[in-house]
Amino acid sequence: MLSSLAIISIAVLITLYELPKMIKKKLKKESVTFCILLAIGTCFPVLMSFGVQIPNPLNWIILFIKPLTNMFGELLK
């Protein structure tokens, strides 16, 4: 609970620091991208702090690369 509050407040601080500069320069697309990325970067840690199990993306990569791993493993046994 406390850690999620800390993460959210850090995200708010980053937004307050970055967004006005971008709005002043009229960078519309950049500000939208910034907000989306920051939302992704905030949501997952907050979910994690509430104890939600987030799947490890490396497992997918390992599964995807498995034929190649096996091939090299056979080759270099």
Next chain:
Amino acid sequence: MLEKGKISHTQLFILVMTFEIGTSILLAPFLMVAAAKQDAWISMLIGLSTGLLLVLFYAALIKRYSALTLVEMSEQVLGKWAGKGLSLLFFFYFLVLTAGLLRIIGDFITTHIMPETPITAIEITFMLIVIYGTRLGLEVFSRTSEVVLPWIMMFFFLLVFMLLPEIHLNNLFPLVEDGIKPVIKAAFLSLGVPFADVIVFLMITPAVSPSRKLGKVLFFSTLTGGMIIFVIVLMAILVLGPNQTTQLNYPIYVLAQRVNIGNFIQRIEVLAGGMVFIAIFIKTTISFYSLSLSFAQIFNLKEYKMLSFPFGMIVIFFANIMSPNIIFFQTFLFKSWTPIVLIFGILFPLLLLGIDTIKIGFNKRRNNILGSR
């Protein structure tokens, strides 16, 4: 052009060299000695020569499009959508690379230097410096690398010379005990940890100011970096012996603990730790910079610096989630990392070079036909 800074050949040389010794100084002794035992130094030499060939191949790619980064290059060669798709894959590769580096430095510090501190605290602190370096831009952190190079070299030579009395030459024998296969396997692993990662530099080379003779610079810096890793691997075998090196996660730190000259100069391991921090800082900054720059170029953004804070949060989160424990991470490094790096470091560049050659040949033939009419 997103990056307005320019860097010189010397700076590129230092960046590539520190990039190569960055993590491999921690991981290469462990990974390669686990695969090839006392013959790891032979496989390091084989790996180094393969790495030099690879660098020459990257130089050929750079020569064709010296003003374009990897992302722009793939867009130029493959067309808009296929190029963006390939660049997105490279973006994820940079993400895994950066998060992995962050995890490795975190694991190193919590294992050896500050065992009571939570790993996330170390990762956040380290990431803040990396973000700071990225926001200041390529030119500034290249100059930083110039400043810190003497320290890296000094720590390295101090370590090697002080370890000379501890050497046991019979640790090297018997030579090639189990045949040539384990040696080749370790050489294969050495491609994954330092050498094929140099593909990241295709994001940086457009900023190097005289764009001629880049191949030469890349070649010699890979040679220097490779020789440093070779010496470290050799020292780990000579001083600790193959069995003890395999049991340790980070042999270089324990290697430095062995230094004892006349019961007076002892416990210089933090010097080795300092060398590791500096090298990994530069390596992480380069990959984080490439991460932000590649994203900005894929989505045609006008700036990349403002992406550093959101990406910093994502990378810290990713570093936490990607390795639930050290065994998982080491198995990943041992088994899956090298194939992944080979896909991104050899297959995709080869694809780009091949398609580009076919395109050039096709255009030339068409021009010839048009000209003969």
